[in-house]
Amino acid sequence: MDKDRKLIIAGNWKMNKTVAEALDLVKGLKRDLSQVKEVDIVVCPPFTALSEVSREIIDSNIRLGAQNMSEHSVGAYTGETAAEFLKEFLVRYVILGHSERRQYQKESDALIAKKAAAAHAASLRPIICVGELLEHREAGQTQTIVDAQLTGSLAGLSSVQLLETIIAYEPVWAIGTGKTATSEQAQEVHASIRAKLADLYDDNTARQVRIQYGGSVKPGNARELMSQPDVDGALVGGAALDARNFSDIINNSI
Ligand code: 13P
Numbered sequence: 001m002d003k004d005r006k007l008i009i010a011g012n013w014k015m016n017k018t019v020a021e022a023l024d025l026v027k028g029l030k031r032d033l034s035q036v037k038e039v040d041i042v043v044c045p046p047f048t049a050l051s052e053v054s055r056e057i058i059d060s061n062i063r064l065g066a067q068n069m070s071e072h073s074v075g076a077y078t079g080e081t082a083a084e085f086l087k088e089f090l091v092r093y094v095i096l097g098h099s100e101r102r103q104y105q106k107e108s109d110a111l112i113a114k115k116a117a118a119a120h121a122a123s124l125r126p127i128i129c130v131g132e133l134l135e136h137r138e139a140g141q142t143q144t145i146v147d148a149q150l151t152g153s154l155a156g157l158s159s160v161q162l163l164e165t166i167i168a169y170e171p172v173w174a175i176g177t178g179k180t181a182t183s184e185q186a187q188e189v190h191a192s193i194r195a196k197l198a199d200l201y202d203d204n205t206a207r208q209v210r211i212q213y214g215g216s217v218k219p220g221n222a223r224e225l226m227s228q229p230d231v232d233g234a235l236v237g238g239a240a241l242d243a244r245n246f247s248d249i250i251n252n253s254i
Helices: 019-033 047-057 083-088 099-104 109-121 134-138 142-153 159-163 183-200 203-208 219-226 243-253
Strands: 007-012 039-044 062-066 093-096 125-130 166-169 210-214 233-236
Touching (some): 019 243, 047 062, 083 109, 093 109, 109 125, 109 142, 125 142, 159 203, 166 183, 183 219, 219 243, 233 243
Parallel strands (some): 007 039, 039 062, 062 093
């Protein structure tokens, strides 16, 4: 690989997997991926499986992520989960502003920025998701939308914090649809994201930030996507629910 940024490939399990199913899946991943050193591997189970999955992967090369967290610290916020609680399970990453949360929970860029600040305060690495709808792409507004999401979601983050932040570009029209962005489309947006980061911070910082692609990543398209100069990993949904598929994505990306 000619990139100096280490690949990071994360599985977003979304609202899937009971505890027993989650354990089955990570046992399979441990078996298939124990030799992998070239990629940071992250699994993001639902909250209910974090404890057991954490125990199962403790001595492995697989790291734990959560799918969301509160912008608040502990307190009277019924139904919410504070970063401090995630830390109890040795969670290292947290997905913020996934398009499904932007759509169903109406999460705004301003809220995502607050969550990112809370994540950094707890030394969790946020994976901040951005991406356009099909109508935006068709109207030629992809870059405008993504730039606005970046500006809003990263508001207040220092460059030191940005270096501990991962950006996930997930075009909404490619999520769960089987329609992957072509590697050229992904590279084009990733390069524009890096340019925006250089604009918001500086060239050197922007060059080091890892930018994942998400949206119908599969074993068959992973290598081509990951070989693009500005694509530094993947955020995988459906294909991360099966040990063989997720392992093949990782092995095919090395
Ligand atoms: P799919 O891989 O199922 O398209 O989902 C992508 C995603 O939303 C990952 O966060």
